[in-house]
Amino acid sequence: MPQIHDTNFVFLDTQGKRWPRLRLCILLFGAIFFICSIMFVQSLFVVSKFQLPPSIQLLKERLRVLQKDELQAVKKPAKPVWLEFSRIKHTGRQIMSSPKAQTAVKPQTVPPALPQVSPPALLQPLSTPAKKICLGFYATWDPNSLASLKAHAHQLTHVCPEWLIMEDGTGTILAKPDPTVQGIAKQNGIILLPLLTNILDDVWQPEAVEGVANGPAERRELFIKNLTARLLEAGAGGVLIDWGQVDPTYKNNITQLLQQIATALHAKDMEVWLRIPMGRELMLYDLETLSQDVDHFVAALHDENSDTDPPGPIASQNWFEGWLNTITAYGRPSQWIVELGAYGYDWANGTPRAETVSFADVMTRAGRAGVQTDKVEPPFYNPDFYYSDDGTEHTVWYLDVATFINQLKAARKLDITGVAIYELGAEDPAVWDVVGKEPSEINQELLQKVSSLNSDGVTQVGTGEFLTIEDTRADGFRKVSFDPTGNVVATYEKFPSYLTVSHQGNGKDIDEVALSFDDGPDPEWTPQILDILKTKGVKASFFMVGMQMENNPGLVRRVLQEGHEIGVHTYTHPNLALVSEERIRLELNATQRLLESITGRSTILFRPPYNADSRPTSLDEILPLETVQSMGYVTVTEDVDPEDWAQPGTDEILDRIKMGRQLGGNVILLHDAGGDRAETVAALPKIIDYLNNRGDKIVSLGTLLGEPSDALMPAVRKDQDPLNRIVSDSGFRIFHIVETFLWSFMIVATVLVVLRTIAVLVLALLQQRQSAKTQESQFTPSLSVLIAAYNEEKVIAKTLQSVLNTTYPGTLSLWVVDDGSADETSAVIESFAARDPRVHLIRQSNMGKALALRRGLAEIADDIVVTLDADTQFQPDTLFKLIQPLENPRVAAVSGHAKVGNLRKFIARCQSLEYICGFKLDRQAYYYLNCITVVPGAISALRKSAVIQAGGISTDTLAEDTDLTLSLHRHGFLISYAADALAFTEAPETITALAKQRFRWGFGTIQCLWKHRDMVMNTHFKALGCFSLPGIWFFQVLLVAIAPIIDLLVILSLLFGWSSPALYAYFAVFLLMDILLAAMACLMEREPVRQAWLAVPMRFVYRPMLSWVIWKSLFKAAKGVLVGWGKLERTASVKDRTGISS
Amino acid sequence: MKILSANRTVFALFLLLGLALPLGATDLPVAGQTAGPAQKLIFPEKGAYTGAYVDFGDGEDNITLEALEKFEKMVGKHQAIIAFGNFWGEQAFPKKNVMIVTHYGATPLIFWSPWDKPYSEGLLPDRFNLYNILSGAWDAYIDKWAEDARDCGKPLLVAWGIEMNGTWFPWSGYYYGGGQKDLLNPPNDPLGPKIYKEAYRYVVNRVRAKGVKNIQWVFHVNNQSYPPEGTWNRYASYYPGADYVDVLALSVYGKISKYMGWGSFSDVFRLAYEELRKVAPNKPLIVAEWGIGEYPQDGNKAEWIKNAFQDFQERFPQVKAAVFWHERWQNKDESYSNLRVNSSPEALSAYREGVSNPRWLSLPQYQPEK
Structure with a gap:
């Protein structure tokens, strides 16, 4: 390089000292920055060592098996109720009062062609024989039900979703068809039979039926017109009627109404099925007369002891056969569908109603409580066990594949082939191996097949919105065999262990309710919400997003100062089901570090973005929670979600909360950021007043869990990694300053560029x-x-x-x-x-x-x-x-x-x-x-x-x-x-x-x-x-x-x-x-x-x-060095532009 | 993002301004909530309060705000009085129910019954029998109850030992000697009513001794006396005295079981009203329970209700309040007694129509206790 020894050369450092000095400075600064960066990043990955509060317990610690004698625990009525409904005198068919005697009677011994008193019309089937019917009851609210419907659609001929509700006696019908189910039904050729009930918000409305049945002719016609229209809209093949608590005094009117419905629907090529309850409620229906009009009777052969009764078998074999034999004496066998229960009840001592649980939920309870063995055996042929959860005594009765086989066989003895499963999603999966089988196919081999218990699926235990995940998946085993009477008995030797969601923290009494706000803090809405909470003297919880905290550290401090709780809602609000495990860790750690640096407190509360539903059922939702839990967090979900973020209107938000509260929800989800929250702000005072007026106690999450706030939000220990803390602290601050600078710079630069462009152009x-x-x-x-x-x-x-x-x-x-x-x-x-x-x-x-x-x-x-x-x-x-x-x-x-x-x-x-x-x-x-x-x-x-x-x-x-x-x-x-x-x-x-x-x-x-x-x-x-x-x-x-x-x-x-x-x-x-x-x-x-x-x-x-x-x-x-020409390599590629060629 | 926030603030301000007005306007004045001297319900010169016992589902003592709101929506009228039971078996003043009812904006009418679980009619006297009360066995409970009642500070209507002239409740005079003469105490009052009166006064005195001023005591009889024979079981026999009673009250029902006959409202009400009126001509008189079952074969419930409202207005304008019994229960024979206001659409519209008359007052009025 040519050297020009010109000491005036700008930036030239003739003594050559500037660079070594500068280099030293840069090196030193670089080294410090590098180390700090590493520590900062590392601090984001450091998992906090949280001490979970003592109230968060493993199921194994919570649940204890109890020994009790079921025979003493279950009260039996002196005389079976079904005897009151025997139809001996009409058909001449001998109905045995003792089911044991009945099992000895072989089907062919029933005189096949006894001269019936039945009218000739009865000899001609009104509809196709029920031979292959397999009906599934679909629970709209249960995701497991949908999964089961999808998995076994090919085995079902009919599906019955709860879609139609009679809400008052004026003949109107509330219809809520679900396109998903319609689609599955259509695709698989399943006939839709929507359930027409008079149950609204979990309460029977007998007047809704009585009003129509006893009302003037025009009202009945209006009702039937509505019903027909709703069924046609839904693409249904008919309707399944299930009426409860209707006064049997009105039997005649009810019969007439059903006849009218049948006439109207038959004219449209649709069928009428009637669900028949087992018990004195049967008095409502004139089966003799109705058998000529109704296409199928569905015998609800379960709920021997319902969820509102004291604990007892759900469908003991005696009870089942007694009722089955009694009612199927009415009408034709082909007209009857046996509705087999496939679920369990968990009665907690002191609560008015048992919890309906799935087979998997039952297995989890038994396994975690340490039940050694459980048996399906005489006299009830229904399995049961007892356990305590945190001191509360529970009784569980359930139905499984063994009960299913026994009941199925009893039905086949009476030539009844139509089966209904109540209800999809709660069943022992093994029933699907059995459901289509002929009695002859129910053999040792099949029993062998159904003896393994696989651990697919997710189970839920307990109540409350504090979730812990227990993932110790392992298959189980039961022995299934025939006993001397020909019934199937089973012994559970090892209960399967499923991926289990354990719920806790439901509060000491039902009046306790907690308010929670997600996505904040927001400079506009959070202060307004805090003001309202302060005025009303209410403590709430805020699940904050790191990005928002970073922009509004003052608000984070204020939330804490005013006595509210703070939980982590991730840093950038991603859907955890869609991101990697590392990302989840980073999201949580970054937010936690930020919270610690702003407030000097940590939190163990976490709520996942998007999926804060109380009962997560998919692995996508649950596995992230497991990761979060391994980091020492407790996931807090919600069970009252008014979806205020969608801005449904202030009154609607309030109404949805009222509804959720009545259904027993006690953790309310609202949002203080993420959009225009004016409706939430306007609704909040009304929500608080409403809760106060109904006698609720608005408490913090800590109170619900029975833990002081300090346990949920422990102070950062000063002696704990002070350097680490300083680094993460100043790291966030520097990060914040740089970010703010970049934002401002961008805005200024944009404006200047536009101005310059205009100026230059002009x-x-x-x-x-x-x-x-x-x-x-x-x-x-x-x-x-x-x-x-x-x-x-x-x-x-x-x-x-x-x-x-x-x-x-x-x-x-x-x-x-x-x-x-x-x-x-x-x-x-x-x-x-x-x-x-x-x-x-x-x-x-x-x-x-x-x-x-x-x-x-x-x-x-x-x-x-x-x-x-x-x-x-x-x-x-x-x-x-x-x-x-x-x-x-x-x-x-x-x-x-x-x-x-x-x-x-x-x-x-x-x-x-x-x-x-x-x-x-x-x-x-x-x-x-x-x-x-x-x-x-x-x-x-x-x-x-x-x-x-x-x-x-x-x-x-x-x-x-x-x-x-x-x-x-x-x-x-x-x-x-x-x-x-x-x-x-x-x-x-x-x-x-x-x-x-x-x-x-x-x-x-x-x-x-x-x-x-x-x-x-x-x-x-x-x-x-x-x-x-x-x-x-x-x-x-x-x-x-x-x-x-x-x-x-x-x-x-x-x-x-x-x-x-x-x-x-x-x-x-x-x-x-x-x-x-x-x-x-x-x-x-x-x-x-x-x-x-x-x-x-x-x-x-x-x-x-x-x-x-x-x-x-x-x-x-x-x-400060000399720089040479940096000469261009010439290519002589410029064309001669002179026009005069040389 | 940040550039927009200034605009948003302005927008939010407008929104808030817009909301502030309707918010202020729709704030319901909650009656009887002012601090200061105890208040009591004023019975109106003209017209009457409308009230209800609402079927709450689980037992007579379990009130929910939702049930009240639903009932109000159904009948189209706010309720000035809400009745509910409070049983001694619970051993507690019904703080929560009183709170819900007063927040709802009604005056609680508490049936304070010395009754033990399972709270089934037709049982013999239990541990809360009148002798035990008079012996002081439940003094501590009464005192605590009184203190809580006083501290709640709300005007209350309290009916202790209701329908004592029947046989279905264990505190009825029937179970305490009935019409037997009390030979020790001339002029030989009938024994049953006498013991009842003593117990009534004992309880009221004890409560008053705690400085309770916010209770108006309700003397609450059944329209029909059982057993009906003789004079010992008349209302007057049980009347504990003017000092112990602020309000007279009657239970009056049309047909509510299939074994009863059909009779109009005035059929079942007129004589009872006249008899009770005579017991204390200057005390306000209310109907603490009225209702009718749905028996389409026997009579028209809608008609019955319509006529009852007409009778209240034209024949018994001095009745100061009427509490409708909205309940449905199952009988032993599986049939139901459906007293609900909406037992049929016709019954409901008859009630809505009747109660919509402005003479039926939906907000309680209070004045300070002297």
């Missing part, structure tokens, strides 16, 4: 109009053309030729300084000089461009000197046009219009667009305000006297042209621009070459800016000081340097799906401005506008390169 247009007005001048002084050449043998000939081809009328001499080229440059020039006397060669050893120019300038006698680069070609009229402004003696320098001559490569085309913008717009605009910052060496005309006055060509910087221009400004000269003086220059064609060139320019520009820093914002220099120089600082240095950081943010946010509209807006505005400017420039240049689109790829290739160059320049500047 000024450029003004200048163009002004130039058009100026008169043609005829300034033809004698002039010299000066070229500095260094290794230019490939291009110099063309360049010289283009100058010599000029049409300039005045005297012209051409001076070429060969700056010690190692190639044949001098030879080429000499050959020209030999031919043309106007050509002069000056040779010097390599000293750099500036000194070459200085040398040339010294040799030239003319006052008007035109400089051009060795790779640049003029047009014949360029010289003339270029020097015209110099006619004005105040003008010291004129810039020509450089264009890219080699358009072969993409990189070059980009530069072409850049040149067009730079010359056509920026320079025009600057010219209008006389604040051109650079007269480019590639094409400029100088007044030698002025140059000398301004100090000559300086070697202080790499950008001697910029330096000179600024010096001329300093001396009060005008700088002009000749837009029509064109020169074609050769642009670098590789990104490396371009980067090299731009580095030279960039470094030189920074040097000049630094050297002339006194001019910036100096009003003496008017537009130059206040507009163009600050513009360079901001738009060409600062913005270019920072842009890639913001680009990175945009890319990250796209990758991670963070929604940051402002970021996109910023990005879009910048790109739009680029395109707009490019398009305008092309228009003014009369170039094809479509190339303006190049601005888009340039944004992604060019900008990062420029940014790299700027950083490199800044770095070199700091380092």
Whole structure:
């Protein structure tokens, strides 16, 4: 590299001390920053060591098996109720009062063709035989029901969802069809039989049926019309009627109503099925008469002891057979469907109602309580066990595959083949192996098959919204065999262990209710909510999002100060079912660290975003909770969700809470952020008043769990990793400051860019109009053309030729300084000089461009000197046009219009667009305000006297042209621009070459800016000081340097799906401005506008390169070393534009 | 995001301003909640309070706000009086029920019954029998109950030992000697009513001794006396005295079991009203329970209700309140007695129609206790 020993070279550190010192500082700072970063990141991954409060217990600790004698525990009525309903006298069929005796009676011993009293119509089946019917009762509210329906759709012929409700006695029907079930039914050819009930919000409404049955004829007709319409809408094959608590006094009217319904539905090819309860309620139905109208009777052969009764078997074999034999004596066997129970009841001592539990739930309770064995055996043939949960005694009775087989066999003995399963989702999965089987197929092999108990599925134990997950999945085993009577008995030897969700913290009494707010804190809504809570004296819980906490640390502190609880709701609110386990850990740790650094307290409360449902059933929802739990958190769900985020209206929010509260929910979910929460704020006082008025106690989550707040939100121990804490603390603060700065910067930058774009456009247009007005001048002084050449043998000939081809009328001499080229440059020039006397060669050893120019300038006698680069070609009229402004003696320098001559490569085309913008717009605009910052060496005309006055060509910087221009400004000269003086220059064609060139320019520009820093914002220099120089600082240095950081943010946010509209807006505005400017420039240049689109790829290739160059320049500047020419490898690709070929 | 928040604040302010007005306007004045001297219910010169016992599902002493609101919505009128039972077997003042009823905006009418579990009619006197009460066995409970009643500070109507002129409750005079003469105490009052009166006064005195001023005592009889023979079982025999009674009250039902005959409201009410009126002509008189079952074969419930409202207005304008018994229960023969106001759509509309008359007052009025 040629060395110019000029101690004035800007940024040069002659003593070489700056860099070692700087390097030391950078190294030290870097090392500290690096260590801190590592500690910060590490602190995000450190799992907090939380002590779970004692009230959170493993099921194994909570549940204890109890020994009790079931025979003593179960009270049996003196006389079986079914005997009251025997139909012996009508059919002559012998009904055995003792089921044991009945089992001895073989089906064929029943006289097949006893002369019936039945009317002849009975001999003709009203509908297809019930032979293959398999009906599933579908529970709308239970996700397990849907899973079971999907899994066994191919085994079902009918499905009965709870869709139609008679709410009052006026004949109206509340219909809630579910498209999912409709779809499954249609796809699998299952007939839909919606359930028509009179149960509303869990309460029987007998008046709803009685009102229609006893009412005037018009009301009945209206009701039947409604029913028919609803069924047709739902695409149903009929209806299954299930009426409860209707007064049997109205038997006749009920019979008539059912007959009318049957007539109407049969006319529409739909069937009427009637669900028959076992018990005295049977009195309501005149089975004898109805058997002629109703297509099928569904015998609800379970609930021997219902959920409101004291504990007892759900369908003991005696009871089952007793009722079965009694009722099927009415009508035809084919008319009957046996509805087999497939569920369990868990009676907790002291609660009015048993909990309905699935088979898997039962297995979990037995397994976790430590039940050793459980048996299906005489006399009840129903399994049961006893356990205690946290001191409360529980009794569980349930039905399984053994009870199912026994009951199925009993039905087949009576030639009844239609089966209904009550209800889908709660059943022992093994019943599906049995359900379609003929009695002969029920053999040892089948029993073997159903003896294994797999652990697929999810079970729930306990009540309350504090969830812990227990995942010790293991299959179980039971022995299933025939006993001497031919019934099936079973012994559970190992209970299967499922993925289990354990619920706790339901509060001490039913009046306790907790309010919780998710997604905050929000600067607008959270304070309003806190004010209301304060006024009402209510403590609540806030599940906060880290991002929101970071922006509103004051609110986090306030929430805690006012006595509320804080839980973690993740950092960025992702759906945990869709993210990785590492992400979950990071989300929680980051939020926890932030909470700790803001409040000095930790929290063990966690609520998952999106899935805060009380009873998670899918693995997607549960497995993240397991991860969270392993980190020491307790998941808190909700069971009253008014969906306030959807803004359903203030009253609707209140109504939904009322409904949820009546159904026993006690953790209410509301939102204090994430949108317009005005409705939530407006509803909150009403919600609190309502809860108070109904006698509820609004308590904290801690109270529900029976734990003090300190247990849920322990203070951060001071002695615990203090350094770690300081780092994470200041880390968050720095992170926050940087983030705030970037946001502000983006906003300011966006505004400035827009303003600048407008200013440049307006000024450029003004200048163009002004130039058009100026008169043609005829300034033809004698002039010299000066070229500095260094290794230019490939291009110099063309360049010289283009100058010599000029049409300039005045005297012209051409001076070429060969700056010690190692190639044949001098030879080429000499050959020209030999031919043309106007050509002069000056040779010097390599000293750099500036000194070459200085040398040339010294040799030239003319006052008007035109400089051009060795790779640049003029047009014949360029010289003339270029020097015209110099006619004005105040003008010291004129810039020509450089264009890219080699358009072969993409990189070059980009530069072409850049040149067009730079010359056509920026320079025009600057010219209008006389604040051109650079007269480019590639094409400029100088007044030698002025140059000398301004100090000559300086070697202080790499950008001697910029330096000179600024010096001329300093001396009060005008700088002009000749837009029509064109020169074609050769642009670098590789990104490396371009980067090299731009580095030279960039470094030189920074040097000049630094050297002339006194001019910036100096009003003496008017537009130059206040507009163009600050513009360079901001738009060409600062913005270019920072842009890639913001680009990175945009890319990250796209990758991670963070929604940051402002970021996109910023990005879009910048790109739009680029395109707009490019398009305008092309228009003014009369170039094809479509190339303006190049601005888009340039944004992604060019900008990062420029940014790299700027950083490199800044770095070199700091380092203080000398920088050489960074010379472009010439390719001689600029086409000859002279028009006169050499 | 941040650029927008200024606009949002302005928007929220407008919203708040918009909401503030209706919020203020819809705030129901909660009656009887002002602090200061104890208050009592004023019985109106004209018209009558409308009230109800609402079928709460589980027992007579379990009130829910939702049930009250649902009932109000159903009949289209707010209730000035809400009745409920409070049994000695619970051993506690019904704080929560009183709170719910007063927050709802009604005056509680408490049937304070010395009754033990299982609270089934037709059982013999239990551990809360009148002798035990008089012997002081339950003093501590009464005192605690009185203190809680006083501290709740709400105006209360309390009917102790209701329908004592029947046989279905264990505190009836029938179980304490009935019409036997008390030979020790001339002028030889019938023994049953005498013991009842003593117990009544004993309880009231004990409560008053705790400085309770917010209770108006209700003397509550059944329209029909059982056994009906003789004079010993008349209302007057049980009347504990003007100092112990602030309000007279009657239970009066139409047909509520299939074994009863059908009779109109005035059929079952007129004589009882006249008899009770005579017992204390200057005390306000209310119907503490009235109702009718749904028996379409025997009579028209809607008609019955319509006529009852007409009778209240035209024949018995001095009845100051009527508490409708809204309940349905199952009988031993599996049939139901459906006294609910909505036992049929016709019955419900008859009630709605009747109670919509402005003479039926839906908000209780109070004045400070002198």
